[in-house]
Amino acid sequence: MFDILGVMALVLLIAGFTWLAFRARRAKRTLVKWGGLGLAGLLAAACSVALVVALAGFYKLSHTPYHYTVSEIKVAGTPEQLARGAKFLSVCASCHSPSGKPPLVGQNFSEGGPPIGTLYAPNLTPAGEIKDWSDGEIIRAIREGVHRSGRPLLIMPSEFFRNLSDADVQAIVAALRAQPATSAVSPSTRLNVLGGARSPPHRVAMERGGLHRHLPHGRRSRAAHPDQGDAVEDVCGLCQ
Numbered sequence: 712m713f714d715i716l717g718v719m720a721l722v723l724l725i726a727g728f729t730w731l732a733f734r735a736r737r738a739k740r741t742l743v744k745w746g747g748l749g750l751a752g753l754l755a756a757a758c759s760v761a762l763v764v765a766l767a768g769f770y771k772l773s774h775t776p777y778h779y780t781v782s783e784i785k786v787a788g789t790p791e792q793l794a795r796g797a798k799f800l801s802v803c804a805s806c807h808s809p810s811g812k813p814p815l816v817g818q819n820f821s822e823g824g825p826p827i828g829t830l831y832a833p834n835l836t837p838a839g840e841i842k843d844w845s846d847g848e849i850i851r852a853i854r855e856g857v858h859r860s861g862r863p864l865l866i867m868p869s870e871f872f873r874n875l876s877d878a879d880v881q882a883i884v885a886a887l888r889a890q891p892a893t894s895a896v897s898p899s900t901r902l903n904v905l906g907g908a909r910s911p912p913h914r915v916a917m918e919r920g921g922l923h924r925h926l927p928h929g930r931r932s933r934a935a936h937p938d939q940g941d942a943v944e945d946v947c948g949l950c951q
Contacts, residue, residue, distance in 0.1 A: 713769050714828070717904035721762040728755035761908060768907035775863050779855045782847040788885040795879070796886025803883075806832040806866065814890045817897040820866060827906030831897040832866055838892035849884050865900060 728751045735747025786792065800813045807815035817834035821827070833839055840859075841849055848859045856869035872880070 713773070714765075714901070714903045714907065717907075718762065718765065721758050721765070721904060724758045725755050725762065728752070728758065761904065765904040765907040768909065769902075771863075772865060772902065772907065773862055775855075775857055775861065779851055779857050781845065781851050783845075784847055784850070784881070786846045786881045786884045786888070788888060792878075792882040792885035793889050796882035796884070796889075799879070799883045800886050800890075803835065807835050814893045815887070816894040825905065825909070826903070827909055828900075828902035829898055830866065830900055830902065830906070833897040834894055835887055836890040836893045837888065838894055838896070840896050841887065842892075846881075846884050849887065850880050853880055853883060865902075 732748050732751035732755060735744055735751055738744040738747060797813075800815065803815055804810070804812045806820075807817060809816070809818050815835035817839065818832045820830045820832060824830075835841055844852075844859050851857050852859075852864055852867065852869075854869055854873050854875065856864045856867040858864050875883075
């Protein structure tokens with residue numbers, strides 16, 4: 712995910728502009744001396760700020776602030792879980808499907824957006840990488856936005872799903888597993904220095920996917936069972 716070429720380019724620009732500033736300082740003509748020194752110094756300072764911001768962004772994108780444990784749960788995949796989980800998948804499709812509906816074959820968030828690199832909402836059908844994940848790892852990804860490897864999931868708005876009940880999050884896992892294996896594993900995320908500087912980029916992705924229109928911030932999933940209240944509606948506001 713680290714854009715070493717972009718970082719090296721910024722370092723070279725900083726070095727080049729700094730050298731030009733020293734060269735301008737030695738000029739005998741006042742306009743050339745102070746004009747060149749000011750312009751080269753300003754450009755060197757701007758590239759330095761961009762480098763620091765990008766490096767800080769890459770660090771945030773590669774490290775989670777907490778250690779989130781993985782449960783050993785095994786989801787049964789009952790008919791009730793599949794029916795309930797299907798309601799949630801209609802929300803997930805806002806980001807994870809170009810058609811806006813299941814199956815969740817993944818979607819390219821790089822296309823048509825800011826030039827931040829390669830950024831995909833991954834394929835969440837059994838043809839994608841979650842086929843190798845445990846149910847606990849998928850639940851952690853939903854609630855905490857953490858990849859199986861431990862890195863943050865960049866476009867996973869887990870703050871909206873953190874308070875889902877155990878029954879609801881298990882229903883989502885069951886529905887994900889039951890999808891037809893469609894398409895292929897999505898390309899790996901690779902952000903350039905602009906993507907690092909824009910950290911975290913998931914707000915941009917959410918706006919493109921339309922998810923911000925469906926998920927009221929801070930709502931809590933109230934129910935573990937349908938007869939105790941509609942947790943799906945409480946989370947996404949879509950179900951009628």
